[in-house]
Amino acid sequence: MRxxxxxxxxxxxxxxxxxxxxxxxxxxxxxKLETSFYNFIVGAIILGLLWLFFGKGNxxxxxxxxxxxxxxxxxxxxxxxxxxISIPFVGVGITMVAVILGQLIMSMVIExxxxxxxxxxxxxxxxVLAVILMMIALILVN
Amino acid sequence: xxxxxxxxxxxxxxTLSAQSAINGSFSRRAGTIETTFLTFITGSMLLxxxxxxxxQGNIFAIFDAPLWQLSAVFLGVIxxxxxxxxxxxxxxIATSITVIIGQLVxxxxxxxxxxFNSLIIPLDTKRWFALLFMLIALYFIFKGNKRSVVxxxxxx
Numbered sequence: 001m002r003x004x005x006x007x008x009x010x011x012x013x014x015x016x017x018x019x020x021x022x023x024x025x026x027x028x029x030x031x032k033l034e035t036s037f038y039n040f041i042v043g044a045i046i047l048g049l050l051w052l053f054f055g056k057g058n059x060x061x062x063x064x065x066x067x068x069x070x071x072x073x074x075x076x077x078x079x080x081x082x083x084x085i086s087i088p089f090v091g092v093g094i095t096m097v098a099v100i101l102g103q104l105i106m107s108m109v110i111e112x113x114x115x116x117x118x119x120x121x122x123x124x125x126x127x128v129l130a131v132i133l134m135m136i137a138l139i140l141v142n
Numbered sequence: 143x144x145x146x147x148x149x150x151x152x153x154x155x156x157t158l159s160a161q162s163a164i165n166g167s168f169s170r171r172a173g174t175i176e177t178t179f180l181t182f183i184t185g186s187m188l189l190x191x192x193x194x195x196x197x198q199g200n201i202f203a204i205f206d207a208p209l210w211q212l213s214a215v216f217l218g219v220i221x222x223x224x225x226x227x228x229x230x231x232x233x234x235i236a237t238s239i240t241v242i243i244g245q246l247v248x249x250x251x252x253x254x255x256x257x258f259n260s261l262i263i264p265l266d267t268k269r270w271f272a273l274l275f276m277l278i279a280l281y282f283i284f285k286g287n288k289r290s291v292v293x294x295x296x297x298x
Contacts, residue, residue, distance in 0.1 A: 005231035006240050006284065012224035013244020015217040021249075021258040022214035029207045031199010037189040038204055042215045043222070044182035050175050057173015062180055069168040072177070073184030075161040076222075077192070082154030089147040096249075098148050100242050102155020107238040110163045117167025118234055121294070126286025130239060133279035140272035141246060 032084045036077070069117065097138050104131050159238055165222075166229030174230075178222045236287045243276045 019039075027035045051059065062070060079099075087095050108127065114120030161181075169177035193201065204212070228237040250269055256262035 002232055005228045006236070006280075008224040009228040009232070009237045009240035010244040012221045012228065013241035013246075014248045015220040015224070015244075016241065017245045017248035017252065019214045019217040019221065021252050021260060022211055022217070024260075025258055026207055026211040026214065027199075029211070030201060030203040031197065033189065033193050033197050034199040034201045034204075037186065037193050037197075037201065038212075039215055039218045040182050040186040040189055042212075043219050044179065044186050046215070046219050047175065047179040047182050047223075051179045055173065055175045055179075057169075057176040059172060059176040059179065061168075061172040061176075065168060065171065069164055070180065070184065072161050072165040072168065073181040073186075074188055075157040075164070076181060076185050077188050078157045079154045079161070081192075082150055082157070086147040086151045086154075095151050098151035099155035099158065102152040103159045103238050103242065104155075104235075106156040106159035107162070107235040110159060111234050116160065116163040117170075118163050119294075121233055121235075121287075121290045124286050124289060126282040126289065127235060130279040130282040130286065133275045133282065134239065134242065137246065137272040137275040137279065140268045140275065141250065 027084075033081075036080045036084070040073075040077075100134070100138060104134060159234060162225060162229050162237060163234045165226045166234065169226050169230055174223065174226050177226050178219070181222060182219075232287060236283050239283050240280060243280055246276060247273065 023035050023039065026038070030038070083095060083099065086098075108123055108131070110116055111118055111121045112123045165177050165181060168180075172180070225237065225241065228240070232240075250265060250273065252258065252260055253263035254265040
């Protein structure tokens, strides 16, 4: 079961790259902010349909949930905007390195301390090694 | 100026991880589809405001854009949906690193073939080594995570 989650995460990353490449082209046609807006609006429509037919959870929990746990969408917008603004200044390569570095360090810290409602999972040798390997890979790619 | 931009992008990466963590904990109570739905809704609301004030493009050009460009929205949906699902099963760091690997592999492939009008950057020895390192990193994450889970169970 855990194995499937890894495959899903891998597919998610692949989707993100294809998405970025394609939206780059759309951005030239309709504007960058407009492209992210298109993504979120039409995405909401698709998810609305999925939710109506397959939603087994509890959407009304959104009203009771602690407010910080509703910030996922806002953070997604911050991420997209940060990328859109910085690429013209420093290029795609450095932008991706900075984003990935931020992601790696932050996810380690979040899980190590069990912030934001995650299960507390201590950092261990293997994880530090994996991050170092990722940094080497990043340098080699660029 | 460059340094400020790099710091700014670093914050972008930080928010992406924070988003994974937050969505993961919300979805444990509300469900995967529900969490993704809410993320898209609140994101659209915020962007609607931003575009009203700062939008310089033309959103209506969407009707003239080629369909293959518009189809990327399904990829956006897949990314969030799978991301939320994976975080609840294997945690933030394992999900982040696996997502990054999928991202880098496809970027390298897109560069190699020059798809979507991108620059053609061939898959050279350096990049093959990078892919190899990523594969080893994935193995260590898988192993390290398994160990953390075992240790957590022993403590209970």
